[in-house]
Amino acid sequence: MIHNYRMGLGYAIADNHQLSLAYTGKWDSSHLHHETMGTNTSQQQGNEHIYLHNVDASYNLPFGLQIGISYLNYQNPSQQYLEGTMLDEERILYTNSKQVIDKWLFTADQSHS
Numbered sequence: 001m002i003h004n005y006r007m008g009l010g011y012a013i014a015d016n017h018q019l020s021l022a023y024t025g026k027w028d029s030s031h032l033h034h035e036t037m038g039t040n041t042s043q044q045q046g047n048e049h050i051y052l053h054n055v056d057a058s059y060n061l062p063f064g065l066q067i068g069i070s071y072l073n074y075q076n077p078s079q080q081y082l083e084g085t086m087l088d089e090e091r092i093l094y095t096n097s098k099q100v101i102d103k104w105l106f107t108a109d110q111s112h113s
Contacts, residue, residue: 003027016062026052042084051075064111074101 005025012018028050036042051074058068076099083092 001029016060018060020056020058020060022056024052024054026050040084040086042082044080044082046078046080048076048078058107064113066107066109066111068105068107068109070103070105070107072101072103072105075099 003026005023008020008022010018010020028048030046030048032044032046034042034044053073054070056068056070058066060066076097078095078097080095081093083090085091
């Protein structure tokens with residue numbers, strides 16, 4: 001199941017003073033289960049969740065300066081379990097992943113007219 005979110009806001013504080021805010025988010029969850037039977041048997045199960053949060057803010061000044069800040073948080077925890085039997089030999093594999101990204105970005109841009 002996937003959920004996407006987006007919200008934005010712009011505000012003119014005074015002449016040539018503008019503030020902009022934006023939020024983007026995503027939440028995705030999946031659960032899988034597979035079984036195979038025949039001359040060999042196998043079973044696979046997994047869970048995965050994806051979380052994304054991104055916040056952007058910028059401020060424009062009348063003399064052409066734009067300053068901004070952005071924050072990103074991404075998380076992708078997942079677990080996977082694989083069990084299989086072939087020729088009376090059993091094998092089990094379990095994985096656990098916890099990918100996390102936290103990122104800040106600061107910007108300043110000056111334009112002249």
